[in-house]
Amino acid sequence: MGADHAERVAHRVSGARLVAVSDADAARAGDLAARFPGVRAVTDPLALVADDDVDAVVVASPGAAHEEQVLACLEAGKHVLCEKPLTMDGESSLRVVRAERAAGRPLVQLGFMRRFDPEYARLKAVLDSGRLGRMLLLHNTHRNKSVPDTFRSEMIVRDSLVHEVDVARFLFGEEITEVTVYSPAPTSAAAEGVVDPQVSVFRMQGGAVVTNEVFVTNQVGYEVRCEAVCERGSAMAGRPWADLYTTVAADDGEGLWGGGVPADFLGRFARAYDLELQAWADASRRGEVVGPTTWDGYAATVVCEAGMRSLTTGEPASVTLVDPGPAS
Known part of the structure; x- marks a missing residue:
């Protein structure tokens, strides 16, 4: 980096x-x-x-x-x-x-x-315009092709899910109050003892719910997207049917719909x-x-600490932010 x-x-x-x-x-x-x-x-x-x-x-x-x-x-x-x-x-x-x-x-x-990514920025602008009404749900997907064996379960929360934490706070304009991290059966590609993929749920200050899938050894490529579900419609950033997806011919003569997937975050977010x-x-x-x-960084760190507690216990973990006091 x-x-x-x-x-x-x-x-x-x-x-x-x-x-x-x-x-x-x-x-x-x-x-x-x-x-x-x-x-x-x-x-x-x-x-x-x-x-x-x-x-x-x-x-x-x-x-x-x-x-x-x-x-x-x-x-x-x-x-x-x-x-x-x-x-x-x-x-x-x-x-x-x-x-x-x-x-x-x-x-x-x-x-x-991601706040600077053109698609995420447009999504934020649409949500702030009020055209779709109040946002009720947010669905995040975050997939990596692979990570080193040293990338452990808690790092999936602290180093990967942290981006979804900031996306949720950025798009809603409010804090996360509770985190629950679920542990599905791990992929065979994960290192021994690593919980991958992970599914987490955020409860927002205003009562909305955010779902997050983080899968760091999906063996395909780097996929990041989110869908905001609102009262009068929905909008997605990182849509999988973007221009890079085309119709191709397979070896067996059948037509396939697909295309390239970036190998890593440097390709996906170069413009950002x-x-x-x-x-x-x-x-x-x-x-x-x-x-x-710095407040955004602090809040994200505290949410991830709660996420790591939930990863360990399997129970919801509350998020408590401390008032840093007035500026001098």
Whole structure:
């Protein structure tokens, strides 16, 4: 993800210039920097944040490093785009929210890129227009072709379902109050002991229900879509009958309806990432933040913590958000 963002900033984001990269693997950072003329590899990520040549920072490190690195950006007064999750638990995410408020101005945008995907953005606009009436149900589908064996059951909640959490909050404009995660019989393609697929249900603050299927070893490709069911109709983002689907001839002479499926999220959401990074760069130059905030990151982390509790117990888990207090 970091390498992809580096390439994006260097070649596809106007008004921004890539000046330095950092990685826990120094050789890896050096190899990446060498791809871009004049770009430096910095061993210490906190030194990169403090570097006078750096005006803004993209944090695409593992989630366990996010709190320290984002807090360093806040202390330095630099805008930061932080990939999800904000942090690994609600307590540390709340510390980041409070630190940003204490700094006196918003500086952090969370990397929930689906908000920038053209289809999701159009869906949000249709729902907000009121043409379809009140949204009653939301159905999310999230499928990966495969994941490493180290990708365990709780990671399906924390690292995959987190996107559906943000989609639900974004489209409804309200909080999730309860999560239930169900464990169907796992696919034979899943690693030993991993619950995959998972089906979860969110209860929204206004009483609506959200269903989510997350299947990370479906062996086909990367599929992400959602359908909003409203009082006077429905609308879908990521529809499977988009232009990439065509009629083809099979070897046996029978006609088949189908088409390609993206291999991973980089293909499916390439445009969303481009729009996200451009919006972030433009806002940073203006001294503003657009898109998901630290509060969105905190809320998503707390919902996922509840989801992991439900995964363990099989029972509904309530979601409790803490008021971070007023900004300074």
